[in-house]
Amino acid sequence: MMRIVKSREFLVLALLVTMILAVSTVNKAVLYPITLINIVNSSLFLMLLTVGQMFVILTRGIDVSVGAIAGLSAVIFGFALNAGAPLPLAMLAALATGAVAGMVNGLGVVLIGVPPIIMTLSTLGIYRGLMRVLTGGSWIEQVPPSIKSLAVTRVYSVPVMVWVVLAVVIVTAVLMARIRAARWFYAVGDNRDGAFLLGINAAATEFAAYAFSGLFAGMAAVVFVAQIGFVPMQTGSGQELKAIAAVVLGGVSLMGGTGRIWSAVVGALFLTAVDSMMIFLKVPGSWNNAVAGAVLLSVVIADYLIRRSLRNRQAVARAAEMRGADGPTMRMTEARS
């Protein structure tokens, strides 16, 4: 229990609940179930990007191309639908586009050894350019209405999209916990050389992380097109930085090796909720980015201070132990651990 309470996800979740409760004292409408459902619904796109991003960051990489991948996948999705492909096939095309785009990143990072930020920054430009080249720079306005029905259909008054994404997240979480190879992401991110010496295929693990990141970006594209009903050129633009911010906010360390799916989910929910809260507080939308940035900055600084004080306390406790201090100190350290 203590472990959960001390975790970063819990800190951010508590902040999220506090924020919503605080806003509800000004505007009751925040607490209506429909409002909360809408917040979750509008966080789906970012959430999928964030979960994908998490895999890459776990391995100590970074993927700034996810927004562009989502844009490219959305365009392919739109093309496939307009070419008369059945919905499942079109979705598959979008997912495949995302996965392939992610694999290209993976190849550059693993095979050639290009630093992740350089590799994905390059593909950010390439994919976004490709997207414009493919469409000739114009929006795909005509998307069959069948796809839109996915977004408006509600089961138990919750959009079916939310259920689907929830299922994806839960399945991924279960797989992450059950499959042994899933731990390779952590091992490689924590200590690549050590993982290699243990017989883990570090290169394949990193490659898989980028492929997953692309795959999830492809899913995000499907959600986006379903929710909006057309493909604007700005699809996913700037979302890569939001996704990284959400991952970090949720407690995934950029140094690799720590973080869970829930970190990604909570981070994405929080960043989306901040935007919604601004609306309920009638703060002009122009402040959204400032608030998101300030929150991210304060959370990482607070996290650093907490970690430092924990470390100091542990060091003090250890020093006391070494001196052979008895009774009270020992008991106190036991109670803490």
Next chain:
Amino acid sequence: MILPGWAKSWEFVLGCTLIAEIVILGLISPAFLNIENLLFSTSDFAHVILAAIGLTLVIITGGIDISGVSVMGLASIVLGLSFVAGAPIGLAVVIALATGVAAGGLNGLVVTSTDVNPLVITLATLFLFAGIATGLPTLLDLLGFKAYGAGGFEAYQYEGITGLPKSFTRLGTGAIGWVPFPLIITVAVTALASWLLWATRFGRYLTFIGTSAEVARYSGIPVRRTLIGVYAFNGLTAAIAGLVLTAYFTSARSDLGSEALLNIITAVVLGGTSIQGGSGSVLGTFLAGLVLGYLRQGLLALGITSDVVPVIIGGLLVGSVSLKILSGEFNRRRANRAAYRAGRLAEGNDRG
């Protein structure tokens, strides 16, 4: 043929690339070779080079600062707001530059006070500064400041602030002879940063910290002060870039420069600065910025749509870095083989 040392440097390669690029583009479209045209088209991308120069110094220390793109917009809107609030334009420029230094200093302060990755910190401040830039006009309204014209400050949020005095916009549109002011400013900042890097203790510290922050600290180097200084300098160059862009567009906007991140980092990396820190060159960044900028101009002149340009720039970035890595690998293998052969030879001699 033995090349002199300077001819092997990356800057020399970039210089040759630049000349070759201009000649090739000139052969395809002769209008491109007009000197005046060549000089004046630098105004389109001077802001990228300016921001990249500050970033070069930061990356040399092993850090990174992606918030510069937001500082550009912030400096621009601060200048505009100070001006419409009644400050003389000179004072407004000083306030805007000071804002840039403060923004960069904040980055440096947080980077040195915590062990959090600079990418995360500057990602947070990227949002923070961009948000402040877009939100500032409404805040001034709330605080009850009075602006000229109807609609208060909020009206400036989307349409930008125009009507800046000639003495300021000359910095973006004017020229001395054939040399436009943005280019003069860029060259001056390049010279300043090169001097800082090569001729001052501060510059040497930067390389030292980038090679090993730990060793630098144990050697008694003021790591904290140096890092805060370099992030503040990056804030300053980003602010200068924002102001040059403002003068060039003759309009102060909060979203100026927000699209430039890919180009800025490409210029730094193509310029030969290692993203891992420890080595880098301001001149290289300047030349790489010119190569990239003219490439873009040339492609557009050739009738290639601007949509394809990021594809090519992205390809160039990953291509140049891959080439560097692969050639390094190749050289290492060759050195290994040579050493192995020399070893075999020595062994044979011993036996004989």
